[in-house]
Each structure stands twice: as C-alpha cells, then as structure tokens.
Amino acid sequence: MTTEIDTILRNYKQGKRDQLIPLLQEIQEKAGFLSEDSIVEVGRYVGLSTTKIYSLATFYDEFRFLPAGKIQISVCNGTSCYLNGSKAVIDKLKEETGLLPGQTDRDGILSYDIVTCMGGCNHGPVICINGEYYNNVKAEQLPDMIRKLRYIFDND
Amino acid sequence: MLFTIQVNNRKIKAEKGETILSALNRNGIRIPTLCRMADFSPTGACRICVVEVEGRDRLVTACSQPVEEWMKIRTHSPRVITARKTIVEMLLSNHPDDCLYCDKNLNCELQRLAEELNIRERRIRAKKIKPRLDQSSPAIVRELSKCILCGRCIRVCEELISANSIDFIGKGSKTHVGPAMDRDFNFSSCIHCGQCVMVCPTGALHEKHNLVEVQDYLHHNDIAKVIQYSPLVTIGIAEEMGIKYNKDFDRTLNSILRRIGFNKIFNSGVGTDICITEIAGQLLERIKNETEDPLYISACPSWVKYAEQFMPDIIPQLSTVKSPQQLTGGLIKTLIADSSGIMPEKIFSVSVTPCMAMKFEARRDGMMRKGISDVDSVMTVRELARLIRLYGIDISNIEPEPADEPMEGSSSAAGLTEISGGITEAVLRLVYFYEYKNDADKQLFKRLRAGGAFRETSLMIANRKIAVAVVDGLTGLEKLRAAFNAGRKYNLIEVMTCPGGCINGAGMPFAMHEINIKSRRKIIYQADETDPINLPCKSPVNINMYDKYLKENEVLSDKKVFYTHYIKRNVLL
Numbered sequence: 001m002t003t004e005i006d007t008i009l010r011n012y013k014q015g016k017r018d019q020l021i022p023l024l025q026e027i028q029e030k031a032g033f034l035s036e037d038s039i040v041e042v043g044r045y046v047g048l049s050t051t052k053i054y055s056l057a058t059f060y061d062e063f064r065f066l067p068a069g070k071i072q073i074s075v076c077n078g079t080s081c082y083l084n085g086s087k088a089v090i091d092k093l094k095e096e097t098g099l100l101p102g103q104t105d106r107d108g109i110l111s112y113d114i115v116t117c118m119g120g121c122n123h124g125p126v127i128c129i130n131g132e133y134y135n136n137v138k139a140e141q142l143p144d145m146i147r148k149l150r151y152i153f154d155n156d
Numbered sequence: 157m158l159f160t161i162q163v164n165n166r167k168i169k170a171e172k173g174e175t176i177l178s179a180l181n182r183n184g185i186r187i188p189t190l191c192r193m194a195d196f197s198p199t200g201a202c203r204i205c206v207v208e209v210e211g212r213d214r215l216v217t218a219c220s221q222p223v224e225e226w227m228k229i230r231t232h233s234p235r236v237i238t239a240r241k242t243i244v245e246m247l248l249s250n251h252p253d254d255c256l257y258c259d260k261n262l263n264c265e266l267q268r269l270a271e272e273l274n275i276r277e278r279r280i281r282a283k284k285i286k287p288r289l290d291q292s293s294p295a296i297v298r299e300l301s302k303c304i305l306c307g308r309c310i311r312v313c314e315e316l317i318s319a320n321s322i323d324f325i326g327k328g329s330k331t332h333v334g335p336a337m338d339r340d341f342n343f344s345s346c347i348h349c350g351q352c353v354m355v356c357p358t359g360a361l362h363e364k365h366n367l368v369e370v371q372d373y374l375h376h377n378d379i380a381k382v383i384q385y386s387p388l389v390t391i392g393i394a395e396e397m398g399i400k401y402n403k404d405f406d407r408t409l410n411s412i413l414r415r416i417g418f419n420k421i422f423n424s425g426v427g428t429d430i431c432i433t434e435i436a437g438q439l440l441e442r443i444k445n446e447t448e449d450p451l452y453i454s455a456c457p458s459w460v461k462y463a464e465q466f467m468p469d470i471i472p473q474l475s476t477v478k479s480p481q482q483l484t485g486g487l488i489k490t491l492i493a494d495s496s497g498i499m500p501e502k503i504f505s506v507s508v509t510p511c512m513a514m515k516f517e518a519r520r521d522g523m524m525r526k527g528i529s530d531v532d533s534v535m536t537v538r539e540l541a542r543l544i545r546l547y548g549i550d551i552s553n554i555e556p557e558p559a560d561e562p563m564e565g566s567s568s569a570a571g572l573t574e575i576s577g578g579i580t581e582a583v584l585r586l587v588y589f590y591e592y593k594n595d596a597d598k599q600l601f602k603r604l605r606a607g608g609a610f611r612e613t614s615l616m617i618a619n620r621k622i623a624v625a626v627v628d629g630l631t632g633l634e635k636l637r638a639a640f641n642a643g644r645k646y647n648l649i650e651v652m653t654c655p656g657g658c659i660n661g662a663g664m665p666f667a668m669h670e671i672n673i674k675s676r677r678k679i680i681y682q683a684d685e686t687d688p689i690n691l692p693c694k695s696p697v698n699i700n701m702y703d704k705y706l707k708e709n710e711v712l713s714d715k716k717v718f719y720t721h722y723i724k725r726n727v728l729l
Contacts, residue, residue, distance in 0.1 A: 036337055036728070039336070039337070040728060040729070043729070044729075048320075049320035049321075049336070049345070049729055050336040050337070050345075050728040050729055051320050051321060051322060051323045051335055051336040051344075051345070051728070052320060052323055053336075054323070054325065054336045054337055054338070055323035055324050055325055058325045058326045058327070058338075059324075059326070059327045065337070
C-alpha cells in the first residue's frame with residue numbers, strides 16, 4: 001500500500017502544495033479511498049500538517065475516508081433532483097442500510113454517498129450504482145434494488 | 157503618506173496602505189470586530205466590522221479593506237447597524253444560549269456584541285447545533301455547539317504556535333473545527349499551550365477545570381492540602397481581582413489561601429531556583445566535556461510536547477530537569493511529607509500556574525514516584541480567582557502572612573523565568589556568579605531582553621564562550637533552524653511556546669491588550685532590580701536545600717526527584 005502511494009507521489013513535486021487536489025484524486029482512484037496513512041504520507045511529502053490535508057479533503061464530497069463497498073451507490077442531491085424528491089430516496093437509503101452517507105457496512109458490501117450533480121437534471125432523482133445510472137428513481141424501488149444487488153454479490 | 161478621508165461627515169487622517177479599521181481606530185472611532193485579531197492576517201469572515209463606503213453598492217469589511225483617498229465612510233448608519241445586528245442574530249440563531257452555565261460567561265465576546273447591538277429578542281430561529289463535548293484532552297475542553305466558526309483558534313495555532321493542530325472540517329452547515337481525522341483532542345498534535353482558548357470569543361474552547369476537585373478535597377480532614385503557586389500568579393490574581401499589585405501581595409495571597417483551607421502554602425519559585433541551579437550544572441558539565449550539541453531547556457511543557465512530536469531527534473538534548481512546578485511538587489511529596497510526618501499519599505498537592513499545559517504536564521509519564529504523582533491538581537489563575545470569590549474573601553482587607561517552612565521564599569531570578577529569555581539569563585547569571593563571585597552586569601543580557609522571536613547572545617566566562625539562543629514563541633524555531641544551517645553553535649537554547657513567555661500564558665486572566673502583558677513584564681523586572689536575593693545561590697532556602705536536605709534526606713540524595721525522561725510521540729502531525 002505504502003509503495004503504491006510512493007509511486008504516485010513521485011509524479012508530483014516534493015514540498016509543493018499546488019497539485020494537492022489532483023494528487024489526492026489520484027490516490028483515491030487507485031486505493032478507492034483516502035486512508036489515514038495516505039494522508040500522513042501526503043502531508044509529509046507536500047510539507048503540510050495532516051490536519052490541513054484532512055481539512056481540505058473534507059471540503060470536497062468526492063473524497064472518502066473509508067473504503068467503498070462492493071456496491072457503491074451515489075445519490076444526487078442537486079437542485080433539480082432535490083426538487084424531484086431526492087430527499088425521500090436518501091431517507092429510504094438511510095433506513096434500508098442503517099448507514100450515514102460516506103459510511104460502509106461491516107461486511108464491506110454496501111456504501112452510499114450524496115453527490116451534488118451528475119448531469120441528469122431532467123431525469124431526477126438520479127442515482128448511480130457502480131457506474132450505472134438510474135433515472136427517475138422512487139424511494140419504493142430501493143429495497144428491491146438493494147436486495148437484488150446483494151443477491152448477485154452474495155452468489156458471486 | 158498621510159491623506160484625508162471623510163468619516164461620518166468629519167475629516168480624519170489616514171495612512172496609505174493601512175486598513176479602514178486601523179485608520180478609524182487611530183482616530184478614536186470604534187467599530188465592533190469579531191474574527192479579527194491584531195497582528196494576524198485578516199479574513200473578513202464574520203463581517204461584523206462592515207462600514208458603508210459611498211459609491212460602493214455593498215458594505216465593505218473595515219478589517220480587510222485598504223483605505224483609499226476618495227473614500228467617504230459611514231460607520232454607524234442605519235444600514236450598517238442593521239447589518240451588524242442581523243449578523244449577530246444569525247450567529248445566535250443556532251447558539252445553545254446556556255450563558256448562565258457557560259465557562260466564558262461575562263467574558264464572552266458574542267455576549268458583549270449582543271449587548272452592544274441591543275439584541276433583546278430571538279428574531280431568527282434555527283436548528284441548534286448538535287452538542288458535541290470533547291473532554292479527552294487533559295488541558296483543553298472543546299464544546300463544538302458553541303463554536304461560531306470565526307477561525308481565530310485556527311489562525312493562532314498556525315501563525316503564532318505553528319502546531320497546525322486544528323482546522324475547519326467539512327463544509328457548509330456541517331463545518332466544524334477539529335484536529336486531523338476529526339479525532340478527539342487527546343489523539344491530536346495539540347501541545348496544550350491554550351492560546352486558542354485565549355482568543356476564542358465564545359465558550360467553545362476553555363480549560364479543563366480542576367476547581368471542583370480541589371473544592372472536594374478541601375473538605376477531607378484526613379488529607380493535607382498543600383498548594384504551590386508560581387511567582388506570576390500573584391500578579392495575575394491582582395489583575396483579575398482588580399486591585400493594584402504591590403510587592404507584598406504574595407504574602408497576602410498566602411493568608412488568603414490559608415483562609416480557604418490549605419494547610420501548607422509554597423511558592424513554586426523554590427522549584428524554579430532548583431531548576432536554574434540544575435540546568436546551570438548540566439550546562440557547565442557539557443561545557444567541561446566540550447559537548448557539541450546544545451542543551452534545550454525543558455521548563456515549558458508545551459515546548460517539550462512539541463519537541464517530542466515534531467523534533468524527536470533533539471530529545472536526547474532536552475534537559476532532563478523537571479519544570480519548576482514538578483520540582484516543587486516532588487519536594488512537597490518527599491521533603492515536606494517527611495519533615496511534617498505526613499504520608500505522601502495523604503497529601504493533596506495543588507498547583508496554581510499561569511499556564512494551561514501544566515495541567516497536561518502533571519499527568520505526564522515520569523512525573524511520579526512510587527505511584528504517587530508530584531502534583532495532583534493544576535489550576536489556572538482564573539480558577540484560583542473563582543475559588544477566592546467563592547470563599548468570599550475580602551482581598552483588600554487581609555493581613556499578609558509568610559509561606560510555610562522550610563521552603564519560604566525564593567530568589568528574584570525565579571520570577572524572571574516567567575519572561576521569555578529569563579531562565580537563560582538566570583542560568584548565565586548563576587554561572588557568572590560561580591566563576592567571579594559577583595553579579596554580572598545587566599548590560600550583558602540586553603540582547604536577551606530585546607524583542608523578536610529569536611534572540612541570541614554569547615558570554616565569555618572563564619575564557620570559555622557560552623553561546624545561548626532564545627526562541628520566543630515557536631515561530632522562532634524557523635530562525636533557529638536557519639542559524640543552525642548557517643553553522644552557528646549554541647550551548648544553551650531556551651524555547652518558550654507562548655510569545656513573551658509565561659506572562660502571555662493561557663492560564664492568566666483574559667487580557668486582550670498588550671498593555672497588561674507589558675505591565676506584567678515591568679513588575680517582574682522591577683522586582684529583580686530591587687531584590688538583594690537575585691540568584692538561587694543567595695536564597696537561604698536554596699542554600700539549605702543543597703547543603704542540608706539533599707545530604708540528609710535519603711530520598712532526595714540521589715536527586716532522582718529532580719529528573720524526568722521524554723519519549724517520542726506518535727500522533728498525527
């Protein structure tokens with residue numbers, strides 16, 4: 001894991017903070033999330049305290065600090081989706097999974113995030129499951145969807 | 157370059173390059189501020205200081221906007237006042253409103269602003285912030301629901317202390333201030349200096365109270381209550397109680413403490429004298445052995461934690477001598493226990509300090525003997541003032557009394573250590589006295605008493621050059637590093653976390669003004685000028701300590717009580 005971060009870090013200038021966000025993005029892309037160790041590594045390399053890096057990363061919704069589940073759901077809560085009832089979808093997800101946005105369940109199968117816009121504003125609410133988009137999602141559909149996905153992963 | 161601007165239909169002089177606020181303040185026009193701190197970078201975050209500038213559509217923040225020649229400013233127009241009032245009303249909309257129970261009650265800037273702006277009703281209602289209380293740190297308590305996100309603590313931690321322990325986490329309505337990975341404080345790189353507490357405008361950050369604990373123990377009859385106070389505490393108590401300080405005031409404090417119910421009262425200056433003597437001994441030995449590495453003074457507990465975290469390489473160079481508080485505490489549990497025939501575990505040892513990190517230091521590893529801690533409870537000056545008020549003692553009408561034997565009185569050099577550069581000066585003076593048997597000229601230490609975050613000087617004593625450096629506030633470490641890189645060598649290095657030294661400590665009364673700190677410095681220097689006992693080796697207590705007790709007392713004879721050890725700390729930096 002550390003060597004993986006090291007190879008990424010080598011592409012960036014040491015002690016320079018101007019490329020910090022792309023750097024964090026690359027780490028997240030490779031590792032799936034920003035671990036505590038990786039934040040410490042980046043801080044040491046860039047010359048910033050862990051606190052500052054964590055502060056910056058928490059500002060952006062795209063960064064996560066726990067490994068994502070095998071089923072990763074992104075729910076849009078942008079203006080259009082909100083007006084079309086994305087709150088009901090989010091509440092249903094909370095109820096169904098018992099998780100908060102950004103969390104992953106214990107067996108590492110399921111996790112969900114709230115994002116601001118996925119560009120499907122006229123088909124809201126939009127959700128995205130492992131890169132596949134679903135339009136006009138209704139809260140009632142969610143339990144069934146999740147059950148099906150779980151079944152697929154359990155028997156994989 | 158001076159030019160004239162118009163403010164509230166009057167003409168005032170402004171200087172090119174300064175902010176609107178500084179021009180107004182210089183001309184006696186006061187406008188409220190909240191997130192602003194003098195000498196720090198302005199953020200313009202709270203927008204309390206807005207003023208109306210003719211020709212501009214929007215109100216501008218006086219704290220960050222540079223003044224310009226054409227400006228016509230209105231500082232208290234109805235539009236401005238309404239804006240300010242609305243801002244404070246919005247800050248209050250999700251505030252817990254538990255002022256009666258709040259630590260900062262009567263010292264709160266938000267409270268004061270609400271009063272100044274005449275807010276008498278809750279016009280804006282919002283969902284209260286979910287309470288989150290972090291009591292994990294031994295020195296500082298965080299109450300996140302009281303935070304108004306002004307960011308002062310963050311700027312102090314970054315720009316003044318350079319520890320970078322806290323920052324904003326999250327965004328929007330979920331923003332809060334916290335250490336890395338949103339952990340609790342005890343896991344963070346916080347060094348407990350408490351400067352964030354001093355600048356927090358609300359009760360979101362405050363010291364961890366030991367007052368209740370002390371009150372409890374005051375009623376245990378089978379336990380001896382022993383208290384020590386550092387030389388600066390008398391000045392702090394006089395300030396907090398609003399009476400004029402005089403030289404006799406520490407004797408007055410003795411009788412106040414005795415009336416509260418403490419059995420034995422000592423001045424931590426006794427420990428300071430030992431600290432100076434021991435450090436001078438270590439320094440002389442290093443010079444004799446021609447050790448190249450410098451000796452870092454370890455009297456500041458925040459600096460010690462900083463070094464353990466950020467500069468683990470220098471741990472072997474940190475002086476192993478305990479801080480004055482711990483030295484005095486150690487003596488209380490050994491010498492005093494012995495001489496008065498009380499078991500050490502039957503002593504409750506309280507310390508009053510101008511420092512917040514001492515609360516952390518008392519709980520450090522290596523600060524106890526046979527499972528009995530040197531100091532049991534540490535109070536700040538503010539807590540002691542509360543205790544005095546609680547016991548209803550008329551401070552202006554009380555007979556002065558001496559402290560307890562056998563540790564009654566200390567040298568004026570002990571007081572000097574409360575100022576940055578003071579402990580170095582005291583050590584050098586002592587070394588000089590050892591060699592020449594007379595007092596060193598004050599002029600020799602002129603450069604140590606000057607301003608600036610990094611000061612250095614050198615002294616020729618017995619044909620040996622002693623080079624010393626004083627780091628006044630941790631920002632000076634940058635300059636120390638530069639000096640090392642330039643090939644400089646020092647024998648003794650003093651580091652004080654709080655700029656100015658303990659006189660600017662976080663346990664002192666909330667003083668937002670430079671004047672208070674200056675007057676504290678003046679009092680200490682004046683006391684040092686006039687006191688004939690100006691060195692530890694002239695103080696009868698200290699002479700007795702080394703000539704008699706250290707030789708006679710079995711526990712003290714190996715001096716183990718005087719020394720401690722340090723460890724590398726693994727925290728998120």
